[in-house]
Amino acid sequence: MPTVVYAISYKGFPVTKIGVTSMDVRVRAQQLGFVLSDDLQIATVEVKDGFAVERMAHKIADQRGGQCLNAVVNGVFQNPETWQGIRMNSGNTEVYAVTFKQACRIIKESAKTVQDVKQSCNPLVDMADFSLRSRASHSWKTVPVKML
Numbered sequence: 001m002p003t004v005v006y007a008i009s010y011k012g013f014p015v016t017k018i019g020v021t022s023m024d025v026r027v028r029a030q031q032l033g034f035v036l037s038d039d040l041q042i043a044t045v046e047v048k049d050g051f052a053v054e055r056m057a058h059k060i061a062d063q064r065g066g067q068c069l070n071a072v073v074n075g076v077f078q079n080p081e082t083w084q085g086i087r088m089n090s091g092n093t094e095v096y097a098v099t100f101k102q103a104c105r106i107i108k109e110s111a112k113t114v115q116d117v118k119q120s121c122n123p124l125v126d127m128a129d130f131s132l133r134s135r136a137s138h139s140w141k142t143v144p145v146k147m148l
Helices: 025-032 050-064 069-074 100-120 132-137
Strands: 003-010 016-021 040-047 076-078 085-087
Touching (some): 003 025, 016 025, 016 050, 040 100
Antiparallel strands (some): 076 085
16 A cells, blocks of 8 residues: 555544554554544545655644644643543654644645655755745645545
8 A cells, every 4th residue: 555644633623633654544543543433534645755745744734733732742632622532542743733624735735845846856855854935836736635
């Protein structure tokens, strides 16, 4: 199975998990502690350089909303308004205070940025260290985000 960068959240939650996996994302979600239900939202972007795209997405999400401290410190993926949520088994440092819709844009933007940089730069450039300033001029419509 190809590598995918994913966003996972529950409907209405202002926090989203952003990660990378080569396994079925639904299986990964269950490993993390998410309960598969109609309220669970999952989006994926299939990429070649999954870890570079994930690191780029984390940097952008950190700038836009920051890490969700409750998840980082307590391992809890929770809606701070309703206190509903789950205890995470792992991956708690990759939860950001961005909505699911924002996270989808972030992973799509990250995939496009890494793709553009790889096409125009030395292949030895570390994608995670690429300056985020240049991303504002990109059109991200060519990177498909798949909703599961």
